[in-house]
Amino acid sequence: MSTTTSHTPPESEGLEPGERTDRLTQNGSATEIPVHLLYRDDTEPLDPVKVPLKPAVVARRPDTGEQPDAEPPAPERRRPRPEIDPELVERPARVLPGAAGALAGVCGITGCLATSWWAGQLPPAAVEVLRLPASLGAGLGPAQWAAYTGASVLGIFGFGGLTRGRTGRAWVLGLFGRYRGTVRRTGLLWVNPLLPRHRVDVRLRHWRSEPMSAADPDGVPLKVAVLVVWRMRDTARATLGVEDHEAYLRECVEAALARVPVEPAGGTDGGVTAAGDELTRLVAQETEPVGLEVFAVQPLRVEYVPEVAAAMHRRWIARLDAGQRAGMLDSVVDSVEDTVTRLTGRGLVELDDYERKVLVRDLTVAFCAGRGEPA
Structure with missing residues (x-):
């Protein structure tokens, strides 16, 4: 038998405990290895790895009453809302008090009378009634025609722009297809007669529909008549943003009835009250971009179709x-x-x-x- 003995290099003799040697012995041969490669004290820290965390789904453990963790609800997908021209927002129109228009009209009439007296076209009876001095009799020349034109235009603009603003009514003004403002003031006003006017009703309104198609919570078809309480909040969008705001309101009510089940009175899920609250929320959300404000949408008569x-x-x-x-x-x-x-x-x-x-x-x-x- 052969006995294997370990060979200790003489360089390692006499080393203190815990002191490192700079050489490693293998098969009787020594090889020098840099110590800083074996024991690195200046190692650069590694960058942390970012791991995306997802909610874990834990199943029920057998023979335990534990319930699995509920998954987070999926985010509700919002439907894109109709886009309206951002410049189409109600703003007050420029108007003047009615006294200014009346004064301009009186000045125009006075100018026409003065021009007629100047040209000698005023009847003698009128001169005596007005107690005017004798006419100069200058005749109708270019100056007289210019004075006539200016006075007539002033009178027409003064009296033609007079209008009366009423409570609960408004005027939507436009010029060459462009929105110029809304008049909500009351009393005697002067509005530029060159601006086309469109009268709108901004009072609270009640609209009762004819029976519309709907369904109960079990999917049985119904005929539902609803009462809608609404008003026109933004006259510019309601008048110019859609072709017919009343028809748009009707379509929104029909679309909401197709999405919300209506339970007849005496049901267990709140009946028509709960359905009315949900209908009001949906219709108000749909009509807000076009300037309509909906306060309530309540079913009045809920009946099953004759077949069922x-x-x-x-x-x-x-x-x-x-x-x-x-x-x-x-x-x-x-x-x-x-x-x-x-x-x-x-x-x-x-x-x-x-x-x-x-x-x-x-x-x-x-x-x-x-x-x-x-x-």
Whole structure:
């Protein structure tokens, strides 16, 4: 047998404990390796790796009552809203008090009379009534025609621009197809007569629709008549943003009825009240971009279509009868239980199981007969 002995290089003799040697021995041969490569103290820190975190789905553990973590709800997808010209926003139009227009009109008439007197065209009777001096009789020359034109234009513009603003009404003004402003002021006003005017009603309105198609929570078709309370908030968008704001409101109501189930009165999910709140929210959201403000959309009459009206009526009667019977039965059971408990608790009677069953049966029959219902 051969014995293997380890060879210790003489360079390693006499080293203190914990002191490193600069050479490694392998097969009797020494190789120098830089120490800073084996023990690096100046290692640069590594950049942290960013790992996207996702919500984990944990399944139910067997034989434990633990429920899995609920997944986060998916974000609601919002439908793109209709885009309206950003410049098409209601703004007040430039108007003058009515007194300014009346004064301009009076000045125009006075100028025409003065020009007629200057040209000698004023009748003598009018001169005497107005107590004017004798006319110069200059005739109708270019100067007189120019004065006539200026005075006439002033009078026409002064009296032609006078208008009366009423409470609850407004004027939408435009020029060459461009929106120029809205007049909401009341009283006597002067508005540029060259601007076309479109009168709109900004009062609170009630619109009652004819029966529209809808469905209940079970998908059974209905005919629903709704009452919409609304008004025109932005006259510029309501008048110029859509072709017909009333037709647009009607279409929005029909679209909302197609999305919201309407439950007849007496239902378990809130009936027409809950449906009305949801309809109001949807219609107000759809009509806001066109300047209409909706306050309430309430179903007035909810009826099943004739094809299913009879069947749904029978179902409703059966459901109502079942509810009444269930309530009556609960009342009878409570009465029988209370009677038997009081009799046995006070020691008035001693009953075994058979006698207790017979007493309960007799009392149940008696109470049901007393309420007018068959046992």
